[in-house]
Amino acid sequence: MLNSTWSQTALIVVDFQNDFCPGGSLAVPQGDEIYPVVQDLINDFQDHDRPIVLTRDYHPFNHVSFKKRGGPWPDHCVQGTQGAEFFPQLRVPPSAAHFLKGYLEDVDAYSGFEGRLAANGSITEVTLASWLGSHDVKRLYITGLATDYCVKATAMDATSAGFDTTVITNGIKGVNVSPHDSDQALHEMQERGVHLMEWPISHG
Numbered sequence: 001m002l003n004s005t006w007s008q009t010a011l012i013v014v015d016f017q018n019d020f021c022p023g024g025s026l027a028v029p030q031g032d033e034i035y036p037v038v039q040d041l042i043n044d045f046q047d048h049d050r051p052i053v054l055t056r057d058y059h060p061f062n063h064v065s066f067k068k069r070g071g072p073w074p075d076h077c078v079q080g081t082q083g084a085e086f087f088p089q090l091r092v093p094p095s096a097a098h099f100l101k102g103y104l105e106d107v108d109a110y111s112g113f114e115g116r117l118a119a120n121g122s123i124t125e126v127t128l129a130s131w132l133g134s135h136d137v138k139r140l141y142i143t144g145l146a147t148d149y150c151v152k153a154t155a156m157d158a159t160s161a162g163f164d165t166t167v168i169t170n171g172i173k174g175v176n177v178s179p180h181d182s183d184q185a186l187h188e189m190q191e192r193g194v195h196l197m198e199w200p201i202s203h204g
């Protein structure tokens with residue numbers, strides 16, 4: 001990117017967790033293949049000293065979204081399990097901000113904007129929108145899993161909240177319960193003013 005475009009820009013990495021990658025309980029097909037793009041984005045934003053946000057699904061074992069409670073999904077991203085951890089190769093800078101969502105038993109959340117900042121081992125009341133505002137962020141680049149759920153929800157909320165929002169097309173993968181869900185999601189995002197961009201990997 002041009003130097004001027006880095007100002008007021010932050011990166012959001014959505015739910016790049018073991019349970020959403022192949023071998024996980026709610027695996028997104030080829031979800032692991034976004035790794036080089038996600039890592040390159042993190043490295044570039046770190047190099048430019050720009051804010052990096054990572055969201056995680058972080059459910060209690062008896063979460064309302066689980067099939068055993070009548071929800072749509074198998075158990076996934078349960079607090080304290082490997083499934084809730086980041087993709088193992090991911091190198092997360094110490095300065096990154098962590099937002100957790102779906103951490104209450106009876107509340108589900110797809111969008112990172114429904115999350116709360118985790119700091120010093122506890123979940124605070126700080127919302128993503130307020131955190132971004134306090135860091136003077138106006139532009140967002142979004143990558144992660146899954147295109148048709150949490151990436152879409154996060155991008156829709158971002159643009160609704162007034163952020164200039166770009167989704168990195170080679171840094172996302174979809175669940176595709178129906179074959180065209182991801183295409184449909186991208187179309188809906190564009191209609192709402194979200195930009196789509198392929199990220200040129202610079203670090204190899």
Ligand SMILES: [Zn+2]
Nearest residue numbers: 057065077102
């Ligand atoms: Zn979930």
